[in-house]
Amino acid sequence: MARKVNLRIWRGDSTSGSLQNVEVDANEGEVVLDVIHRVQATQMGDLAVRWNCKAGKCGSCSMEINGKPRLACMTRMSSFEEGEEITVTPLRAFPVIKDLVTDVSFNYKKALEIPAYEHPADLGPGEARMEQIDVERSQEFRKCIECFLCQDTCHVIRDHEENKKSFAGPRFFIRIAELDMHPLDMLKNRKRTAQEEHGLGMCNITKCCTEVCPEHIRITDNAIIPMKERVVDVKYDPARWLGSKIRRREGS
Amino acid sequence: MSGVFSPSRAEIKERTLRTDKWWLQPLATFGVLFSFVIYATFRAFEGANYYADHLISPFYSPCLSEACVPEATIGGWTPISAQVFNFALSPALIILIFPLGFRMTCYYYRKAYYRAFWMSPPACAVAEPHKKYTGETRQPLILQNAHRWFFYAGLIFNIILTYDAIISFKNKEGEWGHMSVGSLVLVFSTVMLWMYSLSCHTCRHTIGGRLKHFSKHPIRYKAWTTISKLNHSHALFAWISLFGVAFADIYVRQVASGAWTNFYFF
Amino acid sequence: MTELERYKYDVLVIGAGGAGLRAAVEAREAGLRVAIICKSLFGKAHTVMAEGGAAASMGNVNSGDNWQVHFRDTMRGGKFLNHYRMAELHAKESPDRIYELEMWGALFDRTKEGKISQRNFGGHEYPRLAHVGDRTGLELIRTMQQKIVQLQQKDAREYGDAQANIRVFAELTITEIIKESGKIAGAYGYWREGGNEVLFEAPAVIIATGGVGKTFKITSNSWEGTGDGHALALKAGANLVDMEFLQFHPTGMVWPPSVRGILVTESVRGEGGVLTNTLGERFMFKYIPEVFKDKYADNEEEADRWYLDQDNNRRPPELLPRDEVARAINSEVKAGRGTEHGGVFLDVSKRIPAEVIKKRLPSMWHQFYELAGVDITKEAMEVGPTCHYVMGGVEVEPDTAAAVGVPGLYAAGEVAGGMHGSNRLGGNSLSDLLVFGRRAGMGAAAYVKSVTAVAVSEASVKAAADRIQVPFTNSGGENAYSLHQELQEITHNLVGIIRTGSELKDAIAKIADIRARSKNVSVAGDRKFNPGFHLAFDLDNMLLVAESTAKSAIEREESRGGHTRDDFPGMNDKWRQVNHISSFNGQEVIVRQQALPAIPKELFDLFDIHELEKYMTPEEIAKGGSN
Numbered sequence A: 001m002a003r004k005v006n007l008r009i010w011r012g013d014s015t016s017g018s019l020q021n022v023e024v025d026a027n028e029g030e031v032v033l034d035v036i037h038r039v040q041a042t043q044m045g046d047l048a049v050r051w052n053c054k055a056g057k058c059g060s061c062s063m064e065i066n067g068k069p070r071l072a073c074m075t076r077m078s079s080f081e082e083g084e085e086i087t088v089t090p091l092r093a094f095p096v097i098k099d100l101v102t103d104v105s106f107n108y109k110k111a112l113e114i115p116a117y118e119h120p121a122d123l124g125p126g127e128a129r130m131e132q133i134d135v136e137r138s139q140e141f142r143k144c145i146e147c148f149l150c151q152d153t154c155h156v157i158r159d160h161e162e163n164k165k166s167f168a169g170p171r172f173f174i175r176i177a178e179l180d181m182h183p184l185d186m187l188k189n190r191k192r193t194a195q196e197e198h199g200l201g202m203c204n205i206t207k208c209c210t211e212v213c214p215e216h217i218r219i220t221d222n223a224i225i226p227m228k229e230r231v232v233d234v235k236y237d238p239a240r241w242l243g244s245k246i247r248r249r250e251g252s
Numbered sequence B: 001m002s003g004v005f006s007p008s009r010a011e012i013k014e015r016t017l018r019t020d021k022w023w024l025q026p027l028a029t030f031g032v033l034f035s036f037v038i039y040a041t042f043r044a045f046e047g048a049n050y051y052a053d054h055l056i057s058p059f060y061s062p063c064l065s066e067a068c069v070p071e072a073t074i075g076g077w078t079p080i081s082a083q084v085f086n087f088a089l090s091p092a093l094i095i096l097i098f099p100l101g102f103r104m105t106c107y108y109y110r111k112a113y114y115r116a117f118w119m120s121p122p123a124c125a126v127a128e129p130h131k132k133y134t135g136e137t138r139q140p141l142i143l144q145n146a147h148r149w150f151f152y153a154g155l156i157f158n159i160i161l162t163y164d165a166i167i168s169f170k171n172k173e174g175e176w177g178h179m180s181v182g183s184l185v186l187v188f189s190t191v192m193l194w195m196y197s198l199s200c201h202t203c204r205h206t207i208g209g210r211l212k213h214f215s216k217h218p219i220r221y222k223a224w225t226t227i228s229k230l231n232h233s234h235a236l237f238a239w240i241s242l243f244g245v246a247f248a249d250i251y252v253r254q255v256a257s258g259a260w261t262n263f264y265f266f
Numbered sequence C: 001m002t003e004l005e006r007y008k009y010d011v012l013v014i015g016a017g018g019a020g021l022r023a024a025v026e027a028r029e030a031g032l033r034v035a036i037i038c039k040s041l042f043g044k045a046h047t048v049m050a051e052g053g054a055a056a057s058m059g060n061v062n063s064g065d066n067w068q069v070h071f072r073d074t075m076r077g078g079k080f081l082n083h084y085r086m087a088e089l090h091a092k093e094s095p096d097r098i099y100e101l102e103m104w105g106a107l108f109d110r111t112k113e114g115k116i117s118q119r120n121f122g123g124h125e126y127p128r129l130a131h132v133g134d135r136t137g138l139e140l141i142r143t144m145q146q147k148i149v150q151l152q153q154k155d156a157r158e159y160g161d162a163q164a165n166i167r168v169f170a171e172l173t174i175t176e177i178i179k180e181s182g183k184i185a186g187a188y189g190y191w192r193e194g195g196n197e198v199l200f201e202a203p204a205v206i207i208a209t210g211g212v213g214k215t216f217k218i219t220s221n222s223w224e225g226t227g228d229g230h231a232l233a234l235k236a237g238a239n240l241v242d243m244e245f246l247q248f249h250p251t252g253m254v255w256p257p258s259v260r261g262i263l264v265t266e267s268v269r270g271e272g273g274v275l276t277n278t279l280g281e282r283f284m285f286k287y288i289p290e291v292f293k294d295k296y297a298d299n300e301e302e303a304d305r306w307y308l309d310q311d312n313n314r315r316p317p318e319l320l321p322r323d324e325v326a327r328a329i330n331s332e333v334k335a336g337r338g339t340e341h342g343g344v345f346l347d348v349s350k351r352i353p354a355e356v357i358k359k360r361l362p363s364m365w366h367q368f369y370e371l372a373g374v375d376i377t378k379e380a381m382e383v384g385p386t387c388h389y390v391m392g393g394v395e396v397e398p399d400t401a402a403a404v405g406v407p408g409l410y411a412a413g414e415v416a417g418g419m420h421g422s423n424r425l426g427g428n429s430l431s432d433l434l435v436f437g438r439r440a441g442m443g444a445a446a447y448v449k450s451v452t453a454v455a456v457s458e459a460s461v462k463a464a465a466d467r468i469q470v471p472f473t474n475s476g477g478e479n480a481y482s483l484h485q486e487l488q489e490i491t492h493n494l495v496g497i498i499r500t501g502s503e504l505k506d507a508i509a510k511i512a513d514i515r516a517r518s519k520n521v522s523v524a525g526d527r528k529f530n531p532g533f534h535l536a537f538d539l540d541n542m543l544l545v546a547e548s549t550a551k552s553a554i555e556r557e558e559s560r561g562g563h564t565r566d567d568f569p570g571m572n573d574k575w576r577q578v579n580h581i582s583s584f585n586g587q588e589v590i591v592r593q594q595a596l597p598a599i600p601k602e603l604f605d606l607f608d609i610h611e612l613e614k615y616m617t618p619e620e621i622a623k624g625g626s627n
């Protein structure tokens, strides 16, 4: 059953833009991305939007729907009230390129700043042995589809452009946590650099990243807070610091 | 212009386009926490009505001041003088820093008050009103990293309050094996405090979170799994234990002031 | 018009899926300067959607596994139309490629002994698929993405510039591969963001552009699967081999329209899912082919018993090979016993308790619940065949992945042909990407070191630039969206799962007609991130691919793997010896026959002679391999 819905779509580019009203059909079972595609095919041929998989697996279709950072392909039209106006805008933490497409290069720059995985030099191909329970924590973080919704919602950079220099953002805190918890990673100073170079201390654990993550990764509870505790271990806990000096042993 | 109004961002004048009642949660949090603070301040300065019939208010335990009612002290141990610089110090004020510090530095409460009191941010994807933001990188907020010390102190308090709860199983005459509504109130409040502490993130980290190889520490791994489950509900325990403590104090106060009588089941 | 952007590299990799990234790493590690180009953002290529796993005979779960067994399975799956050498290399090298990923930080699921765990999959004799839950493709992409970041970090330390020697050009579409005096000289394209044009000069180009699913109406592929690489290769003078072979996965979602084609994993049937038509009939019993009669149950009682006792009962017919099930569903729908949305019912709710479904099929439960509003623990799913994978592709030299006939051109991954024969086994694609991605990187590196680069001529630049301008100067012409829809209808109806000579003939004519009209496509708006403009170019590629598929399909007068002719049912041993080679003469696709390379003796001897008799002519058997 097709019904008419009212959409307010942000159109414009980095110089100017505004919300434009369109009326469009929505069929049973459709998601916001379908309706946007219909607008594109019938009314606005040059409406810019990113998407790939249409199944919540690639993290391309990130935008803000009624003010909330979401995947358009996973937001069902039936989740809105009959007659409710639906506002669709590009991500508001990143520079806009055109319409619903933003410049997310910030995230790729940050990815480049996180030191890569370091494999033990003496372990050849096929020699690695890891227990399932030892890889599970990192596996949760590797579910990340890089939709960057968490980065978009994080007030540290959303509301403070100037913090972008010094703050890696939740997506990369889970990357750091993933590596710090990786059973074989050899790089030792991840905790310290997390705090000193990647801005872990800027996060005030207000949990918006966790709220928006479409993969339901428990970013704050399982990555950021554990990393904060690990940072305390090496930086702010004199007792552990002393202990580690005496025993010369990292928590293993 | 900064934040969402920066020149490079999509030009939208609203601070947020959220259409749901996003302000409800911070408002409620603010209301409840604020009421608690008012009540707690009043009680902390009251310096009376904290002991009755082997029920000790958690606000006043351990009671370490010379001003304490003898029954409320730990075997009469009162190392702190009643007056400091000519100021009559309520016994609550001596110890309150510990539970207060514990909760202030708690990862959950931080979220709650940063949002509700400091509006940083008020809710997700709602622009915050501050010009500058440095998070927990400088004084005073860098002190949040001291949470583990408050956690350890919290454990000691929990032990003392557990002792208090056990004492409450005495009757007025001091004989064991009796139970009153007051005993239930104290037991509930203490159990919830334990749950709150056990579900704490620092606890989770200490028990096993800091390990790299769980498989080499099977017992700690098991403990970590259990604590992790509790940790899911840390926010819930934070609230219930807060209400639990507040209610225990109210109950003791009412009984001590004679407004309510403590009913004994046996 | 802004200034043309120009870059010079040693190796150009078109595509940032598994194959492209693996090739880029190899070429970079050989000391070359590499550019990676992709249409989407970095890390979004189609490979992220792969679920099941990557096949490699590591033998971690069953030590009986080895490359010979994997090789046999692959040849059998492809109905012996595979290029033996590719299948051999693939089977031998897959384990090393998986271990390599682990050394780059990948975290596969583990066995009890701490090794990489492996799971069962259709057509694989032993548990063989290395996996991470149901997101193996994501792990693959991310690991290689991070490997590339690592290489860039190293360059940053050494040269002060992370992009000094390996750079990713994301959201850039290549429209032309440029040759000068018969050799590869570079490629031309445009930034999707701004529409401005870019010239890459490089002596070697590796095509790793993935599949062609978007040529079809119902597909599990994303918008990127428009066969660009197939078309680019054709236009550059390379050949496509066996384009008639397309894999239709039997169970894609059909309703609601928004999710049409999205994959419903094979495990649903493995867990006891039952297929029924609108009459409530469990129709698969009617479709058991003669050769499988002794392995599949012919009555419901026995089929149901199989789930409890697999030793004394035959398997339910729902678990027949993918092509059989897809054809059966198709016939039911054509006979009017399908749902109003053109599918059939797949039901697990009657057999399995709700909690068990949620535990064993978590992502499927989630997918249907979130996207279709269907609770599969209570209701049936509606499913139908969906175009999933193209077996055909660029004809390459197996050892180097060099495209036959074009010096400097390489192809790897789904875009390359030959490896999978007429039908691909699940899990063999991800390992294919790694094995041949690496070989393409090595091949290109060796080539680059042996030649001197030729400059791209201004004439070639102008020709490429002019072509991009066309849709903007066309006026009042055709709409790319509607032409695309028309094409999809044609392929779906006439070149789909079941084909007949007359329909194919019809299709060829209609495709030619659309191709003629597509010259008049005009687009609204300007060049800035304009999807209408992008589609105009993708459309051109899809038309070439569709033409090649239809023309190869009409030639092959037999049914084998991913090619079914209603008018020629059954396999024909003679046709097994034939590959179809498509080439492009500037006007249209020409298809000719070419002899399939004969399998050498040492590989021939790996098989039981009775099995080979099913596929080979008596003369071939008598020869016993090629040497």
Ligand SMILES: Cc1cc2nc3c(=O)[nH]c(=O)nc-3n(C[C@H](O)[C@H](O)[C@H](O)COP(=O)(O)OP(=O)(O)OC[C@H]3O[C@@H](n4cnc5c(N)ncnc54)[C@H](O)[C@@H]3O)c2cc1C
Binding pocket: C014, C015, C016, C017, C018, C019, C020, C037, C038, C039, C040, C044, C045, C046, C047, C048, C049, C050, C051, C052, C053, C054, C055, C136, C137, C172, C173, C174, C175, C208, C209, C210, C211, C220, C221, C224, C228, C229, C263, C388, C389, C412, C413, C414, C415, C426, C427, C428, C429, C430, C431, C433
């Ligand atoms: C739902 C689903 C599940 C699957 N599950 C499995 C599985 O479990 N196991 C398995 O082995 N296989 C599976 N497959 C198949 C497998 O995922 C694909 O065959 C494989 O990922 C193809 O990889 P590729 O590297 O060849 O190309 P792709 O990953 O498709 O990448 C193509 C790249 O080329 C770029 N590109 C294309 N055209 C151009 C152009 N003109 N200019 C610039 N760049 C261009 C694209 O942007 C993209 O980066 C599955 C497929 C699907 C759809």
Ligand code: SF4
Binding pocket: A150, A153, A154, A155, A156, A169, A170, A202, A203, A204, A205, A206, A207, A208, A209, A210, A220, A224
């Ligand atoms: S919890 Fe930290 S990282 Fe996450 S959104 Fe809030 S401030 Fe940002």
Ligand code: SF4
Binding pocket: A059, A143, A144, A145, A146, A147, A148, A149, A150, A151, A170, A171, A174, A209, A212, A213, A214, A215, A216, A217, A219
């Ligand atoms: S952590 Fe979650 S929200 Fe952030 S990028 Fe990854 S999937 Fe998206």
Ligand code: FES
Binding pocket: A050, A051, A052, A053, A054, A055, A056, A057, A058, A059, A060, A061, A062, A071, A072, A073, A074
């Ligand atoms: S399109 Fe892939 S996540 Fe939405």
Ligand code: FES
Binding pocket: B102, B105, B106, B107, B108, B109, B147, B151, B196, B197, B200, B201, B202, B203, B234
């Ligand atoms: S008490 Fe809340 S996190 Fe420690």
